[in-house]
Amino acid sequence: MTDEIVVIEGDGIGREVVPAAVEVLSAFEFDFEFVTAEAGDATRDATGDALPDATYERVADADATLFGAAGETAADVILPLRKAVDSFVNVRPATAYPGVDALRPETDVVFLRENTEGVYSGHEDRLSDDLSTLTRVVTSSASRELAEYACEFVEDGRGPAGDPDEGFTVAHKANVMRETDGRFREEVLAVADERGVDADEELMDAFATKLPLDPTQYGVVVCPNLAGDVLSDLAAGLVGGLGLLPSANVGHDNALFEPVHGTAPDIAGEGVANPTAAILSAAMLLEYLGHAGAADRVREAVETVLAEGPRTGDLGGEATTEEVTAAVVDRL
Numbered sequence: 001m002t003d004e005i006v007v008i009e010g011d012g013i014g015r016e017v018v019p020a021a022v023e024v025l026s027a028f029e030f031d032f033e034f035v036t037a038e039a040g041d042a043t044r045d046a047t048g049d050a051l052p053d054a055t056y057e058r059v060a061d062a063d064a065t066l067f068g069a070a071g072e073t074a075a076d077v078i079l080p081l082r083k084a085v086d087s088f089v090n091v092r093p094a095t096a097y098p099g100v101d102a103l104r105p106e107t108d109v110v111f112l113r114e115n116t117e118g119v120y121s122g123h124e125d126r127l128s129d130d131l132s133t134l135t136r137v138v139t140s141s142a143s144r145e146l147a148e149y150a151c152e153f154v155e156d157g158r159g160p161a162g163d164p165d166e167g168f169t170v171a172h173k174a175n176v177m178r179e180t181d182g183r184f185r186e187e188v189l190a191v192a193d194e195r196g197v198d199a200d201e202e203l204m205d206a207f208a209t210k211l212p213l214d215p216t217q218y219g220v221v222v223c224p225n226l227a228g229d230v231l232s233d234l235a236a237g238l239v240g241g242l243g244l245l246p247s248a249n250v251g252h253d254n255a256l257f258e259p260v261h262g263t264a265p266d267i268a269g270e271g272v273a274n275p276t277a278a279i280l281s282a283a284m285l286l287e288y289l290g291h292a293g294a295a296d297r298v299r300e301a302v303e304t305v306l307a308e309g310p311r312t313g314d315l316g317g318e319a320t321t322e323e324v325t326a327a328v329v330d331r332l
């Protein structure tokens with residue numbers, strides 16, 4: 001059966017790293033149909049709309065989407081697209097690789113971030129000249145759905161340790177936000193208990209101290225929306241280099257994959273962007289579509305190239321995006 005993959009390059013280095021990722025996907029003989037779609041600043045300038053309906057619908061109807069980056073229209077593009085794939089979890093691995101200068105080279109964690117509610121649910125109001133408020137939304141259903149995903153993730157050995165017995169850590173602030181984070185914590189731990197998955201908990205502020213001091217204490221980390229956003233960026237800082245980090249927005253029967261970095265306007269158009277984050281996003285896409293073996297091969301190829309070169313400028317090398325991509329494809 002053909003899998004339809006929507007490809008959105010977007011702006012800036014998205015136009016350079018997404019083709020690199022497609023080249024890697026094309027190195028396999030899978031039955032993929034790539035459908036290109038437009039979104040971002042350039043699309044807005046050309047059509048008046050950063051996210052045309054046609055793009056939204058293509059993404060909603062696809063099997064998976066590979067997205068690059070959007071410039072100043074990022075929020076207008078990526079937030080609706082996450083809705084288009086009905087994403088309830090944002091998956092963000094932070095892995096340090098040999099050969100890459102990292103603050104904490106032993107870091108290997110995966111964040112599973114709630115992707116629909118919390119303080120990002122959009123319920124903000126300006127009530128007067130002096131007062132603005134935000135309503136924080138936490139449902140048992142979304143918390144349980146995230147926890148079910150986390151349990152499956154751990155059971156399938158997809159955590160950094162590859163060992164289901166490692167379980168996961170839930171980070172929260174239920175001692176202060178007793179109602180909202182209290183509900184989140186309770187539901188996540190209850191699901192883990194029902195499924196026999198080992199789960200421990202950590203207050204998110206304590207976690208923010210302990211992670212950089214000793215990242216080896218953690219593997220899979222489950223978080224509410226805002227906490228996941230901040231804590232996964234903290235972990236990104238430990239592994240060195242925005243050019244390395246992939247992410248996935250996973251929904252019920254659809255998903256969107258994107259590098260964590262943005263459009264990198266300072267180097268865009270020069271052909272020197274690091275394609276690693278986009279290629280690792282493509283590896284997550286392969287795994288999502290049921291090609292776990294191929295995904296592992298991509299990760300191994302990337303790891304070898306990071307260790308042995310060629311490397312792009314952000315990692316101290318002089319290679320172009322094309323040269324690094326060719327080296328990865330060669331390794332495959």
Ligand code: ATP
Pocket residue numbers: 012013017069070071072242243244261262263264265266267272273274275276277312314
């Ligand atoms: P945006 O508003 O689109 O996020 P930005 O200016 O914040 O743009 P980022 O893409 O977030 O830029 O990147 C921040 C810094 O990291 C920039 O200096 C950029 O060059 C560098 N960077 C990000 N991604 C890569 C990459 N793939 N390869 C090399 N350098 C990168």
Ligand code: MG
Pocket residue numbers: 261262263
């Ligand atoms: Mg940025």
